[in-house]
Amino acid sequence: MTDSLKNLKLVNKDAFQHDLIEWFSNEQRDLPWRKDKNPYKVWVSEIMLQQTRVDTVIPYFNRFIEQFPTINDLADAEEEKVLKAWEGLGYYSRVRNLQSAVKEVKEKYGGKVPDTKEEISTLKGVGPYTAGAILSIAYGVPEPAVDGNVMRVISRILSIWEDIAKPSTRKTFETAIYELISHENPSYFNQALMELGALICTPTSPSCLLCPVREHCHAFHEGVENELPVKTKAKKQRQVQLASVVIREDEKTVIHKRSSSGLLANLWEFPTVEVTSPFMFDKSYVEALLMEEIGIEVKLGQAVGKIEHVFSHLKWDIQVFEGELKAPIKEDENLKVVSPEEIVEYPFPVPHQKIMKQYYHEE
């Protein structure tokens, strides 16, 4: 690691901080979570922004804060409502952890978000990046907030050739930021690095001629900005075959709640079972699975269509069937018969929103 940071001492730290913060002061985007430094709002925004683009987050953030304006509002909310507010954002454990952590802040910290690295890091869903981001932005504490942007920008500034896909590499960048961070304005320093990564120092074809810190950039001087950062590529998604059934009963349909752990936890869907591809269209086999796993007696009708959905780590291939009940449903916490007006109250993952849109219409 010492060798990977060999250029650190060559940076004119004061000039770098000044040029970076000056640029951010003038060019930062007007974003809803930048209106004040309310630690709760900063927290919510940082959780939403994990692995998620700014443009995607903006409307979710505005609705979320309108619906849950304070820590107490979120702590006291029904989980179903919270999940519905997150519907479509993905990585749903983020919001489960957020609500759990907010309850802890309410009970253990009197409703005040902790302002030390040690305490804030114990909260569920708050890892090293989010801890540093909240501490620096909301409280002005000079802690690093190393995300993908920061690794990309700093790998170019300091010409660091470590693989940023490796978990251990983050420490190299934290060490660099501890050395480089402005103690005058850690909030702007951290945000400026991320903003620079988003607007100028982009993954492909960075706009070096517009960059406020190009004269401090080792990669620019060497002409290797397009070779950095080094990042090994992810492996391909695993294929999963599913069968879903849309059941029409009068003006209603049947929905089922997913497991409380794992993929899309606690979200609702049309009754769905995993099938091995040879049996994709074997109706009696799918009917048996629906009975065993969900407890519904269904007569499958025709296959009405197919939905494909790609996750980060797997690919769903859903065969959609029509079906009717052979026996009445016994509703419980995880199984409901709902009307079109009611179904919109339940949080659905995107693949099943696609089914709703294409194969489930009222009338």
Added chain:
DNA sequence: AACACGTGGGC
């Protein structure tokens, strides 16, 4: 350390 965990946009 490696993998689970979502989604939509860009090229």
Added chain:
DNA sequence: TGCCCAAGTGT
């Protein structure tokens, strides 16, 4: 189309 990516964390 397919692949990469975007303000990561938990296990």
